[in-house]
Amino acid sequence: MMTKKIRSNCPVSYALELIGDKWSLLILRDIILRDKRFYHEFAASAEGIATNILSNRLAMLESNGFINKQRDTEDRKRYIYSPTEKGLDLLPVIISMMQWSDKYNNETDIRPPLMEKVRKDPKGYEKSIRAKFSA
Amino acid sequence: MMTKKIRSNCPVSYALELIGDKWSLLILRDIILRDKRFYHEFAASAEGIATNILSNRLAMLESNGFINKQRDTEDRKRYIYSPTEKGLDLLPVIISMMQWSDKYNNETDIRPPLMEKVRKDPKGYEKSIRAKFSA
DNA sequence: CATTTCACTTGCTTTTTACAAGCAAAAAAA
DNA sequence: TTTTTTTGCTTGTAAAAAGCAAGTGAAATG
Numbered sequence: 455m456m457t458k459k460i461r462s463n464c465p466v467s468y469a470l471e472l473i474g475d476k477w478s479l480l481i482l483r484d485i486i487l488r489d490k491r492f493y494h495e496f497a498a499s500a501e502g503i504a505t506n507i508l509s510n511r512l513a514m515l516e517s518n519g520f521i522n523k524q525r526d527t528e529d530r531k532r533y534i535y536s537p538t539e540k541g542l543d544l545l546p547v548i549i550s551m552m553q554w555s556d557k558y559n560n561e562t563d564i565r566p567p568l569m570e571k572v573r574k575d576p577k578g579y580e581k582s583i584r585a586k587f588s589a
Numbered sequence: 590m591m592t593k594k595i596r597s598n599c600p601v602s603y604a605l606e607l608i609g610d611k612w613s614l615l616i617l618r619d620i621i622l623r624d625k626r627f628y629h630e631f632a633a634s635a636e637g638i639a640t641n642i643l644s645n646r647l648a649m650l651e652s653n654g655f656i657n658k659q660r661d662t663e664d665r666k667r668y669i670y671s672p673t674e675k676g677l678d679l680l681p682v683i684i685s686m687m688q689w690s691d692k693y694n695n696e697t698d699i700r701p702p703l704m705e706k707v708r709k710d711p712k713g714y715e716k717s718i719r720a721k722f723s724a
Numbered sequence: 725c726a727t728t729t730c731a732c733t734t735g736c737t738t739t740t741t742a743c744a745a746g747c748a749a750a751a752a753a754a
Numbered sequence: 755t756t757t758t759t760t761t762g763c764t765t766g767t768a769a770a771a772a773g774c775a776a777g778t779g780a781a782a783t784g
Contacts (some may be wrong), residue, residue, distance in 0.1 A: 460730070461635070461636040462635035462638070462698070463637050463696050463697055463698035464615075464618070464635070464636070464689040464697075464698060465613060465686065465689075465690030465694065465697045465698070465704065466614060466615060466618045466683055466686050466687060466690070467635075467636055468690040468694045468696075468697060469686035469687075469689055469690045470611050470614060470615060470686070471611065474609065474610060474611040475609060475610065475611070475740095476605050476606065476609040476610070476612070479605060479609070480599075480601060480602060480605065483599070483601045487613065492761085493761070493762050494760090494761065494762080497762090499597075499600075499706060500596070500599070501596040501597050501598035501599070501602055502596070504740085504741070504742050504743065505743095505762085505763070505764090506742085506743090506763085506764070506765085507740090507741065507742075508762095508763090509762075509763055509764080512762095512763095515653075528748095529751080529761090530750060530751075530762085531750040531751060531759090531760065531761050531762080532761055532762070533752090533761090533762075538642070539659070539724035539726095540693055543689055543693070544689060544727095546688065546689070546753095547682060547689060548601055548680035548686035548687055549685075550657060550682045550684075550685050551601050551604035551605070551682055552600040552601055552604075553681065554600075554602040554604055554678055554679060554681070554682060555600030555601070555604045556600055558678070559600065559603045561595070561598050562598055562600045562603060563597070563599060569600065572640060572683075572732090577784090578776080579684045587646075588705055589593055610771095611772095612772095627730085627731090628731055628732075629729090629730065629731080629732070632731095638773070639773050639774065640731085640732070640733085640774095641732085641733070641734085641769090641774090642772065642773075643731095643732090643775080644732055644733075645771095645772095646760090650729095654771085664729090664730090664782080665780095665781060665782075666730055666731080666780070666782060667729085667730055667731070667781090668730090668731075668779040674739065676737075
């Protein structure tokens with residue numbers, strides 16, 4: 455079996471090898487912060503991911519334990535994607551990126567009232583997001 | 590002038606468009622955490638970046654204000670690369686990646702005694718790194 | 725002034741991404 | 755029961771990015 459060779463044992467490098475691309479964290483953002491659950495919802499995000507890339511990343515995220523995939527029992531022709539603890543544990547990475555962009559990109563969207571809460575109380579924000587998934 | 594079209598105004602997407610690749614944050618890690626300053630030092634890192642990619646990323650990091658580049662006055666045939674505040678402000682992203690990898694990759698290197706301090710006191714670690722550059 | 729060091733650059737191949745179109749399983753409609 | 759629609763992909767092809775080896779040019783060094 456052909457396993458991909460690892461670059462180094464540096465923790466930064468390790469994380470980048472898994473989610474160091476322009477799409478994986480965006481899909482996790484949709485699942486974790488925007489409560490998206492279905493393939494078509496990810497495909498509809500503003501960034502416009504190509505469906506082959508979406509399919510590829512969902513498979514990668516699932517095989518690496520970031521998300522779960524299961525048939526929707528209410529509508530059996532679709533699947534429900536949900537975050538695992540491993541995926542949710544990337545929330546600090548996502549939030550620190552948000553904080554950085556909030557400081558350096560003045561075009562950053564304020565519409566999702568997320569940002570306001572992130573500014574005032576990032577730890578509280580993280581907890582409130584996590585709480586959604588501990589039910 | 591040809592400016593690259595932005596995907597969306599989402600702060601996560603914005604950060605990923607700039608540093609969402611497998612190398613940019615690794616170079617910043619070298620500069621910020623490992624006190625590397627020269628081209629040949631980055632090229633020598635364990636991950637083995639190709640020199641054309643290194644050159645490309647250093648130019649990108651400089652043009653986007655993450656790092657500064659200046660001639661070394663002691664050895665004028667080389668350049669010194671140093672982080673800007675904008676680059677240093679990615680430290681929380683880097684540290685949260687380290688924490689995540691520490692939890693999910695048991696091969697993560699412990700050699701740089703960094704990890705121990707990150708585990709015990711991540712905020713203090715961040716401050717101590719920042720202190721190096723405020724001189 | 726020839727040699728070495730440092731920081732790239734170039735050429736070529738391989739891999740990844742992007743875009744458009746097509747396809748199959750499941751459910752709904754006729 | 756056959757047709758149509760929805761959902762979640764897969765395929766084909768082109769463009770872009772990454773990887774690899776070799777080469778180049780400016781600045782110091784002998």
